[in-house]
Amino acid sequence: MTIGEVIRRSTDWLAGKGSDTPRLDAEVLVGHALGFERIRLYTEAERPLTPEEVAQCRALIARRGDLVPVAHITGHRAFGRLDLEVTPDVLVPRPDTEVVVDVVVELAPPGAAVVDWGTGSGAIALSVADLRPDVTVAGLERSPAALAVAVRNLAAYPALAGRVRLLASDGMAAVAGERFDVVVANPPYLVPGDLDRFPALRHEPEPALVAGPLGTEDHRRVAAEAADVLRPGGLLILEVGEGQADAVDGILVGAGFGGIAVRPDLAGIPRAVWGRMPPE
Numbered sequence: 001m002t003i004g005e006v007i008r009r010s011t012d013w014l015a016g017k018g019s020d021t022p023r024l025d026a027e028v029l030v031g032h033a034l035g036f037e038r039i040r041l042y043t044e045a046e047r048p049l050t051p052e053e054v055a056q057c058r059a060l061i062a063r064r065g066d067l068v069p070v071a072h073i074t075g076h077r078a079f080g081r082l083d084l085e086v087t088p089d090v091l092v093p094r095p096d097t098e099v100v101v102d103v104v105v106e107l108a109p110p111g112a113a114v115v116d117w118g119t120g121s122g123a124i125a126l127s128v129a130d131l132r133p134d135v136t137v138a139g140l141e142r143s144p145a146a147l148a149v150a151v152r153n154l155a156a157y158p159a160l161a162g163r164v165r166l167l168a169s170d171g172m173a174a175v176a177g178e179r180f181d182v183v184v185a186n187p188p189y190l191v192p193g194d195l196d197r198f199p200a201l202r203h204e205p206e207p208a209l210v211a212g213p214l215g216t217e218d219h220r221r222v223a224a225e226a227a228d229v230l231r232p233g234g235l236l237i238l239e240v241g242e243g244q245a246d247a248v249d250g251i252l253v254g255a256g257f258g259g260i261a262v263r264p265d266l267a268g269i270p271r272a273v274w275g276r277m278p279p280e
C-alpha cells in the first residue's frame with residue numbers, strides 16, 4: 001500500500017467509527033507513525049509503505065477508532081502559536097478556546113495582571129503570556145496531575161517563565177488577597193448526561209468537563225470569586241457552552257458585572273461572554 005492509499009482507507013474507516021474529522025485524523029496519525037510533516041504525506045503519496053510502517057499506522061488508527069483523542073495518541077496539540085503536551089489528565093485544548101484568548105489579548109489593559117482559573121494544560125495562560133509580552137499570568141489548577149502537565153508546557157517555553165506562575169489552587173484560594181485586572185476561565189460546563197451523549201469525550205477527565213445539573217455551576221462560582229479579586233473596572237472573560245450565553249450573562253449581572261458582551265466562535269456559536277466590574 002502507498003501512503004496515499006493508507007490515508008484514504010483510514011479516512012473511510014474512521015468516518016464509520018464516528019470521527020467527525022476523519023481525513024485530518026488519518027493524516028495526522030499516519031504522519032506521526034512515519035515521523036513525517038503533513039506536507040510530506042502529499043509529496044510522497046505514491047511511496048509504498050513497508051509492512052512495519054503499515055502496522056505502525058494501523059496501531060494508531062485503531063486507537064482513534066476507539067475515539068481516543070488524536071492529541072492523546074500523538075501526545076501533543078497545537079493551540080494558537082503554541083504546541084502543547086497533552087495527556088489524559090487534561091482537557092484537550094480546543095480551537096473554540098482561542099476565541100477566549102483573543103478577547104483577553106484585545107482587552108487586557110497594558111501591564112495587566114491576569115488569572116486563568118482552571119488552567120488545565122496551561123493553554124490559555126501560556127497563550128496570553130505569549131501574545132501579550134507586557135502581562136503577567138497566574139494559572140490556577142485544582143488537579144495536581146493537570147498542573148504537572150501545565151508546568152511541563154511552561155518549561156517548554158522558557159521565554160514565558162518569568163511572567164507565568166502556575167499554582168495548585170481550589171478556585172482562587174492560592175491568590176486570595178492579591179488583586180488582578182483580568183480573570184479568564186474556561187470552566188467545566190457540561191451536565192452529567194452529556195458524557196453519555198458524546199462518546200468522543202469519554203477519554204477526557206470528567207472533572208474538567210462536568211459542572212453539575214445546570215452546566216453553569218462553575219461559571220457562577222468563578223463570577224463570585226472574580227468579583228473578590230478584581231480591581232475596580234476589572235474584566236471577567238468566560239468561555240461558555242452552546243446555549244449558555246444568556247444564562248451566563250445573567251450570572252455576571254447578578255455578581256455585579258456590567259457592560260456584558262459576547263463573541264461567537266468560528267462556527268457562529270456564542271463562545272466568550274465577558275463583563276466589567278464597576279469603576280471605583
Ligand SMILES: C[S@@+](CC[C@H](N)C(=O)[O-])C[C@H]1O[C@@H](n2cnc3c(N)ncnc32)[C@H](O)[C@@H]1O
Pocket residue numbers: 090091092093094097117118119120121122123124140141142143146169170171172186187188189207208209
Ligand atoms: C474545561 S477545563 C479547561 C482547561 C484549559 N483552561 C483549557 O481551556 O483548555 C477546566 C479546568 O478547570 C479545572 N478546575 C475545575 N474546578 C476547579 C476548581 N474549583 N479550582 C481550580 N481548577 C478547577 C479542571 O481541573 C480543568 O483543568
